[in-house]
Amino acid sequence: MQTTVLIVGSGLAGATLAAALGSVGIATVLIDRDPPGQRLDPKADGRTTAVSLGSRRVLEAAGVWQKVADRASPIWSIQISDHASPAAMDYDHRDVGEEPFGHIVDNQLLRRAQLDRLAELPAVTVLAPAALDTLERTPAAATARLADGTEIRAELVVGADGRGSTVRRSAGIEVMSWRYNQTAIACCMSHERPHNGVALEHFMPGGPFAVLPMIDREDGVHRSSIVWTERPDRAKAMVALDEAAFSRELQWRVGDHLGRVALSGGRWTYPLGVLHAKRYTDTRLALISEAAHAIHPIAGQGLNMGFRDIATLAELVVDRARLGLDVGGPDVLKDYERWRLFDNVSLVAITDGLNRLFSNRSLALRGLRGAGLSAVGRIAPLKKVFMRHAMGLMGELPRSVRGRPL
Numbered sequence: 001m002q003t004t005v006l007i008v009g010s011g012l013a014g015a016t017l018a019a020a021l022g023s024v025g026i027a028t029v030l031i032d033r034d035p036p037g038q039r040l041d042p043k044a045d046g047r048t049t050a051v052s053l054g055s056r057r058v059l060e061a062a063g064v065w066q067k068v069a070d071r072a073s074p075i076w077s078i079q080i081s082d083h084a085s086p087a088a089m090d091y092d093h094r095d096v097g098e099e100p101f102g103h104i105v106d107n108q109l110l111r112r113a114q115l116d117r118l119a120e121l122p123a124v125t126v127l128a129p130a131a132l133d134t135l136e137r138t139p140a141a142a143t144a145r146l147a148d149g150t151e152i153r154a155e156l157v158v159g160a161d162g163r164g165s166t167v168r169r170s171a172g173i174e175v176m177s178w179r180y181n182q183t184a185i186a187c188c189m190s191h192e193r194p195h196n197g198v199a200l201e202h203f204m205p206g207g208p209f210a211v212l213p214m215i216d217r218e219d220g221v222h223r224s225s226i227v228w229t230e231r232p233d234r235a236k237a238m239v240a241l242d243e244a245a246f247s248r249e250l251q252w253r254v255g256d257h258l259g260r261v262a263l264s265g266g267r268w269t270y271p272l273g274v275l276h277a278k279r280y281t282d283t284r285l286a287l288i289s290e291a292a293h294a295i296h297p298i299a300g301q302g303l304n305m306g307f308r309d310i311a312t313l314a315e316l317v318v319d320r321a322r323l324g325l326d327v328g329g330p331d332v333l334k335d336y337e338r339w340r341l342f343d344n345v346s347l348v349a350i351t352d353g354l355n356r357l358f359s360n361r362s363l364a365l366r367g368l369r370g371a372g373l374s375a376v377g378r379i380a381p382l383k384k385v386f387m388r389h390a391m392g393l394m395g396e397l398p399r400s401v402r403g404r405p406l
Helices: 012-023 036-040 053-061 107-119 166-170 232-240 243-254 302-322 330-358 363-378 380-390
Strands: 002-008 028-031 048-052 073-075 077-082 085-092 102-106 124-127 132-137 142-146 151-159 175-191 198-204 207-214 222-230 261-277 285-287
Touching: 002 012, 002 142, 002 302, 012 028, 012 053, 012 107, 012 124, 012 302, 028 151, 036 107, 048 053, 048 107, 048 207, 048 302, 053 102, 053 302, 073 207, 102 107, 102 207, 132 166, 151 166, 166 285, 175 207, 175 232, 175 243, 207 330, 222 232, 232 243, 232 261, 243 261, 261 330, 285 330, 302 330
Parallel strands: 002 028, 002 151, 028 124, 077 198, 151 285
Antiparallel strands: 048 102, 073 102, 077 085, 132 142, 142 151, 175 222, 175 261, 198 207, 207 222
């Protein structure tokens, strides 16, 4: 089998890149070891994704967003507070334009939209389940052999197979990584009063506690997604509580501005850590999203970094393909790594620093946190910079992030 781009991993990042390339006719093969429907099991993943404005535009260019837009809840404002300080900071979208900061989308809905979009694209071939057996890369081409004997020859291989990327390991690319003494609890809650598109992030000693607006259920019940960071032992104890006791813990943390709250559905836990590949490329190989970097969810930017990887790599591939040039050559890979490195390294450092600053009981840091929140809230230009970061609109942006056709 001959193709232009081979993508290994059909998660949210890999599927989006395949849709983006397929939308402009780039021959793409997407492989994954799991059956496509496995990730659609609601018991498998209870998370939601905070899709920034810039990332929404990437999904629009890929033809995915149109299939999920009516089930995505806009974020019109963001409120940030610290348990140890009266200082707080409010972001209002009207200070930077008419568009929302982003949207909250159920991961299952986004995956379904991606699969539906890929099925519409003749340029995309999805092979799943399909186990990668060997991957050979030379200056001339890349050749992948699957466990069933299928051979795929491509100009470019993209590793989109997550933190434990076999593609990254096969290239001998080392990573910098560490684990936090924290676990994220993901769940959904119902509440009496509407959220009005307000996202909340409250910094607690164990870590940030985020309340993210979701669309109402079909019966009109108001909903929000929770990302609750705790020490691992505390998180284990929380998820072991019965539903009523867990709901009481939620109520204490959320407060009464949404009225009575209650757990709605299951609970999932995820250990937290940082990973950053020492390089993103090798001969005819590029890494995207969590195969290249993973960060703390404190600012909801993890997958949004991946979407910017996708927008950048897709633009470079499309521009060279239109000129009849090799899309997996050294110049493409060099441009991709240069373009993405600063943004990704900066966010690794920023999110790590924020987590260490706010997730503790240090009296010495309490005043610094309060002063920082107050200063950002008072200085309008600085506040706008932070808001544009939240929207994914800072730095050297690819065309699709700016809302232009790929």
